[in-house]
Amino acid sequence: xLNPVCITVPGLNGSGPNHWQSWAEKEIPGCRRVTxxxxxxxxxxxxxxxxxxxxxxxSGSVILIAHSFGCLASIVAIADNETKVAxxxxxxxxxxxxxxATGLVLDDAVAxxxxxxxxxxxxLGVPGVVIASTDDPWMKITHAQYWADAWGLRFxxxxxxxxxxxxxxxxxxxxxxxxxxxxxxxxxxxxxxxVQDQIGPVKNRFSTxxxxxxxxxxxxx
Numbered sequence: 001x002l003n004p005v006c007i008t009v010p011g012l013n014g015s016g017p018n019h020w021q022s023w024a025e026k027e028i029p030g031c032r033r034v035t036x037x038x039x040x041x042x043x044x045x046x047x048x049x050x051x052x053x054x055x056x057x058x059s060g061s062v063i064l065i066a067h068s069f070g071c072l073a074s075i076v077a078i079a080d081n082e083t084k085v086a087x088x089x090x091x092x093x094x095x096x097x098x099x100x101a102t103g104l105v106l107d108d109a110v111a112x113x114x115x116x117x118x119x120x121x122x123x124l125g126v127p128g129v130v131i132a133s134t135d136d137p138w139m140k141i142t143h144a145q146y147w148a149d150a151w152g153l154r155f156x157x158x159x160x161x162x163x164x165x166x167x168x169x170x171x172x173x174x175x176x177x178x179x180x181x182x183x184x185x186x187x188x189x190x191x192x193x194x195v196q197d198q199i200g201p202v203k204n205r206f207s208t209x210x211x212x213x214x215x216x217x218x219x220x221x
Contacts (some may be wrong), residue, residue, distance in 0.1 A: 044118075
């Protein structure tokens, strides 16, 4: 069985050369950055579409390693039974209250305009972990734990780690490599056939991504 490919999904404005995701792409074997995303335009449906395409382009399974807004897009991408995802590592997810379907929202935006009611709030059916910080300005730690529980993911936290990015001192992050190794060992122990190929796009018009595409179109018109 092939080792799962690791695909990093940065947040808004991407991850620079000193970011831990850039380190992972250089030092963790079989790790690369997602392609097809304009990181300066946080349109969640477009990001989720690109993530799905990256997953399907791989011959084997995939581990998503996401940061900030990239965590939200990754959740949408795998919410509707993306069976090729062997695991997810969500680091410092951004609050869905900070974004609408087409981008950042103002501080006084009403709840109906944000992604709060658009994200799946049920177990994803894939193994994974949410790693949060006690003083992350992009999401309260109690909210991060809520989402981890809702998605059926393990939750862990770092004390005073900010947004867990280069500015917070997270460049080379050796424990991430160990976490990836653990995921890959779990996949290797899974009987053949449990991770299935998913061919073609999900066509269910009631899927999470389909709903967000519709909301995005309505927001633009």
